[in-house]
Amino acid sequence: MSERGRARGRGRSRPVVPGETSSEPSGAAGITAPTDEVPTTSTLASLVPTPIIPTSSETPTSEWSTTEVAPSVQQTAIRRIGGGGGMSIPRGRGLDKLAPHMAGMSIGEHREGRSRGPPIHDESQRRTVDPTRVSFREPGTEKQGTSGEVIPLIANYVRILSAPQWLLYQYHVTFAPDSIDSRKTRRELLAQHKGVLQDVAFDGQTLYSFNDLGDDYETKSHHEVTGEDITIQLHKVAVQGPESPNFFHLSNLIMRKLLELAGMRMIGRSYYQFDKKIDIDRFSLTLFPGFETAINVYEGVLMMNVDLSHKVINNVSIYQRLQNIFAQFQEYKLAQDTAMRELVGQIIITTYNHKTYKIDDIAWDKTPEMTFSKRDGKDVSLIDYYQERYQLKIGDNTQPLLVSKPSRQNRRAGITGPILLIPEFCRETGISDSMRNDFNLMKELASYTHIEPTPRYQSLIDMVNTINTSPRCRQYMSKWNLRLDDNLVDLEGRTLEPETINYSDRSVRYKQQEADWSRDGRSCRHIKPGNLDKWLVVYEGKQKPIASELINTLYNVCTPMGMRVEYPEVAELQNDRPETYLKALEQYCLNQQYNLVLCVLSNNRKDRYDALKKFLCKDTGIPSQMVLLKTLNKRGQLMSVATKIGIQISAKLGGEIWSVPIPSKSLMIIGIDSYHDKKRKQVSIAAFVATTNPQCTSYYSRIIMQTTTQELVDGISVCIRDALKAFFLQNNSMPERIVIYRDGVGDGQLQAVYEHELPQIEETFSKVQEGYAPKWAMIIVKKRGCSRFFSKNTNQLYNPPPGTIIDHTITHQNWFDFYLISQCARQGTAAPTHFNVIWDRTTFKVDHIQRLTFKLCHLYYNWPGTIRVPMVCQYAHKLAYLVGQSLHQDFHHDLSNKLFYL
Template sequence: MYLRGCARSRGRLSRSAVLHDQDLVSGEGSSIATGITSPTPSTISEMTTQLDSLSMATDDSDRYPTTSKFPKTRPNDLSCKQGESGKEISLVANYIKMLAAPKWDLYRYHCSFEPTIELRKIRRETLAKADIKDVAFDGTLLYSFEDFGLEKMIACKHPITNEPLLIKIKRTSTASPESPEFFHLANLIVRKLLEIAGLKLLGRNYYSFDKKIELERYKLTLFPGFMTAVNVYEGQLMINVDLSTKVMNKQTVYCILMDKFNRFNDAKQAQDASLKELLGQIVLTPYNNETYKIMDVAWDKDPNYQFTKRDGTQHSLCQYYEDKYHIKIKDGQQPLIVVKASKRMAKRGPKKDDPGMIFLIPELCCITGISDSMRQDFSLMKEMSTYTHVGPNERFEQLNGFLNDIQKREEGRKELNKWQINLDKELVQLTGRTMEAEPIMYKDRTIKYNPLEADWSRDGRSLMHLSAKNLDKWILIYCQRDSQVAHSFVDALYKVCTPFGMRVDFPEMIELPNDRPETFIGAIENKAHPQLDLICCILTNNRKDRYDAIKKVLCVDCPVPSQDLHTPQSI
């Protein structure tokens, strides 16, 4: 996409002020007075005098003085941003134009429920049961063409439990197609169209459960779907739509924990193996379709853990899930997982002492994505790529099919007519250009590469570079068991860097007795100084707490260029 309307400040120092600054700086042609601190004006008259030295630019020559170091990237005689070089080709973009000029007034209301209803689906069913007609509802904000007044309270019953409920509706504003809120409305409309097309919400995007792909060998399920966003592009309201695939593991967190404890006789080893497998994983809770990131496992807590709700009452997790989601916990002895939640979710339910953290029950959490061990499985990644890496032709067919499916459905057309909106019948088409391969200049020669491959790494390893940063003073820190790997790395680095003109001296080798974070930090603090070119650490695994601690010391406490290598993947 081209960037349009890029704002540039028109306030510039006048030419006389720039020349005056040049007299203050040694070195002809400089337009920046470095190291000069102007006195702070003490009176209004002094401030006015300083402001008088500023002038507003009236043309491009004033905007970029000839003595300025800032280059002019656009010629004065250029009026069009489209180029002429290269060969023209027809392109199709993953954008759909929204063709409409609707005229309506829409009322926006804030809805609350007493007692609170967690699921948005149940909230929507409650509104329908109370005969509240809405055109869009995101769980809290309700948009309707009907005027309910400034405030309204409606008594009804829960659609599942038949318990009495109270719906409070309060008008917050009146929106129109010209208001900034229309972007939010347009995204809600697109989400409604996705639901009409039979897609279901998982996390933030919508996926097709009918077209799911089972990988029985790896206990994985792939859900194809779409991600969408509505915004103004090139002066036109468009829907940006792209393919998305949700990877779901058939195993729950509880299954993984049980597998680890069955494999190891020692409880401490089982806990360490579980943490290594689970930390950083993204889980999905099917009862509310929310996703969370696992930060820790609370081994000292179980589903009978008591927490304080917003109304001050004490509840156990078992009671909470049975009351809110009608779910009975099967294993009351399982530990709890600590997850990072959004600000909205962190305000609810079973909180942890740390802000933004909440407790979840492992048997209710499904693993999403794939683990590091799965990523290293070549056969798994190859099989998954056949479904997730889609070529241009297949991508076009799926996006075009998505657009046709929406327009063919009667319910989808009614939804668009309700909003007085029409969608274009095809994806956005435009004309592009294929450019010739740029020459790449090395110290001794200039080469060209194949644009279809866009790969010049072979020449980059064998030809002398124009400039290379030498490693004269550097430190290599590693564990005792990685001693052979460390020496092999130094030898390989010397062989690779020498051909393209990078000098690599032998580093100061620091061998550590263990791989604990505090051991690495102690060695770094003892040896780090600003004259070093690099501190390189060879790590035995990808523990995030150790990596974060090392980077904090080398970026904040002792700023030195650094590189961390993971033994199985990087060497």
């Protein structure tokens, strides 16, 4: 790298070990071992200016495969990188805070209805109970459907056969000196007193023991690395039995221990088989196969959910990533900005102890030469520290340091300052955006990670058998009187009939196993086509031949769809710079009103895409279509590409493409999803999409820019009000029923949803129109679960067909929840979506709710097939993503009734 392309930091401040003084007046507060928990916050301004250097007694292993030679001191350094209806009893879980709001409302005559979930009035119960133990339905009410054809299935759950019979003493453990933060080191110190402590589980702070040591117990251990005597203090905090609310926490600690005894190692929160790692040398990646497990009670039976997991590790260090970035730029400030954009927010793993962190910043002014004061008062540099602690030699003493904010676990332990990491010893984990855009890379990864049902099932069975047959695992389980079943759970599901897809001129049926009607539907007339009466096509001059061919092809494919297509105005550009495109758009769009602007782009350069979308979506309110040149150049595929573009354009113009039969004639469907703004880290984007006609084929969209929960709640209320107005304007009536599908909510957030969102939604209805009280429901949508299902057919296992419902055995006893497999998995194992009805007074039967949910998975106009979630959720996701990635602000109000974000 040339001198101008280098960059380095300057060591200015010196962190110190807690309890010791800094050798510099502005010194920092401490050196602590980072934990394996990925920080959840990301605002750098909240960092306490106290750098923390990772410490651990764990020695580096040789199990890391890398294609990169560690840089030596002689290598080039990085330099200068400075209706109504009456109110019926709710079928979802009751809300204790909702009752007072409802008492004073004029919402019509009371009518009897089925209730799922009486209120919990004990606030202390709310704070302590596991979310899965909270009741969302009243005992005795129905939660299982009956429609559909029965299908035998296998679920990736294992029954825990023997009932635990034990009494455990729970202790809070502290260490003095308090710099022992490595979980492995703490375990080693406790192991010196194994005969006395009889510990069966330890998570770094909490110890469970069969032995009653009294209220307080103190002992000493010898630190093998530092030679210090460590004082260990145990304070009894509880006595636990199998019925304890902390049982699941303990059970999962037991399971982690079993995986460890089976020879696996933890990365992040899952366990991986290092001996079965896969080196993908072509892309400098290593893939570690492993398992995710969770123990819980399902329909009154204790079971373990187990699924495969894969961890992708980039063998190129963050140091080399920085080198590569700086080699591309002559201006170091531009290189710094590029590095920040590409690396901040990424999850990394250290090579010496396999801990994971999130990069929150890069300290360009700090280097490994910075010093801190050790406990004995001696100043030491990071260079010497890593050599002494890990036997690792830092090759480039001028490289900057990575900054990771302390995790929640760090903060609970009193660590408030940032954690500083050496780029040379860090590797990126997971799949970055650039990797996702690499077709060949993703294809090769999929060959290892998209595992078909039969081999996936066999891997799970092998893992269970390993635990059940391992002498060490069997001995450990005997302490708990626990035993795992040898097989996965058998159960029955139900497969719903395929839907009829209605176009303007005819209806089509699809094959159940495929759930795809693209071939039959491409020449069908749209129910309400969008028209291209006045539109603009913008392209670089040398792209004129392919742009002209696209225009002609669009005319040929859109006319049979019922679309009216006039010849567009065209703008030929001299180059493809963002400012050239913007200048042309300003010249054309600010003085004329177009139905659509179509831009042909030479590549997927993000700054140009963002600038164009921001101008068109915010400043002019014109729907737009961006088309990549390489997409148009695919040999022999222009007709197919133009057909897909034509359908997308029709939807963006407010068209209604196809429909499915919706029995309820006065129904509104709402979808809500959220996305974090990539530019303003403290802001989240909540997208709201609602249907505005009984056929659920026209839409109203809004976004909520939020930094607090209250802003979200207030925003949802405003969105519902405006969506109801839009529905009324189109139908001259209000919807009698409303079903809200709420995506992006984890189990731990359910309490916030029903305590804050539901009461305000209920209040909103009466504010829109006096006496208006629709029958409504809220359903939580969860896509990222680990449940998998296999269809049995003789000796072979297959993916269940689309439309498969599972609503018993592995569902929660006190919830009205179900799983739905709605789409065809062409590769790997189908991933079901979990639906949890937390509030329902629609008077719909269980079959009706399940069937409605499946129907709505057919109405996403970007794909002529079924998708994993109801269309309003996917539309909301697309809108939130566009705003969070490109717009970073609200869009023009003229676009609210169009699917402009497809």
